[in-house]
Amino acid sequence: MLKKYALKMGIGMKKIHLSTNEKEYKEGHIIEGGIKFFGGLIPQKIRRYDIDLIACNQKNDKEEIVRSHSVFCSIPVQPNEQKETVFTLEIPSANEMNSQDNDYYIQANFMLDHKLEQSVRVAVKISPLATM
Template structure:
C-alpha cells in the first residue's frame, strides 16, 4: 500500500486524458465538437471539475485563451475505466492567427490537477 501511495505522489498510475476532435481543420466561426477521453489509473479517483481551453497562438508565440469550456461535476473514475466527455467550443469569427491549440485540465479530489501536456494543434483555414 505504501508503494502505491508513493507511486501516485510521483504521478505514476494517475488518470490519463486525451482531447479528440471530430474534424482536423476549422474556419473562423466554426463550432468545434469533440470529446475528452479519460482513462482511470491504478485507483478510483473522484473528478470534481474539468476545463478545456481553446488557445490562440500568434506569430510572437504569445498565447491567448479565446474560448473555454468548464464543467463542475462529481463522478468517480474507477481503475482502468474509460469515459468520454463531449464538449463544444466556438472559434470566434475574428481571430488573429491561423494556429490554435486545445488544453485540458482535470481537477480531482484533494484538488490535485492533471493537465494534458500533449496539446493538439488545430489548423484554422483562412
C-alpha cells in the same frame, strides 16, 4: 497509502485522451470533440475540467486563451475503467480573432480528487471564412 503517495508523484495517474471530430475548422464555427478518461491505480474523481481554445503567436511566442468552457462535475473513474464525454467550443468570428501568425490548440485541464491537475493538448487548424 503507498498508492496515494505514488499518485501525488504522478505515478499511476489516470490517462486522458482529447480528440476533435475534425482537424480543420473555420472562424465562427463550432469545434466538437471528445474526452476519454482511463482509470489509474486507485479510484479517483474528476472534480472540474476546462476546455480552452488557445492561440499561440509564432512571432512573439505568446499564448492567449481565445475561448474557454468550464465544467464542474463529480465523475468517478475506477481503476482500469474507461469513461467518455463530449464537448463543444465556439470559434470566434474573424473580427474577434487575429489569426495571422497563430497556431491553435484545444487544451483540457483537469482538477482531480487529490488536488492534482492534469493537462492535455491537441492542435487544430483554424482558417478564415472564404470571402465572396
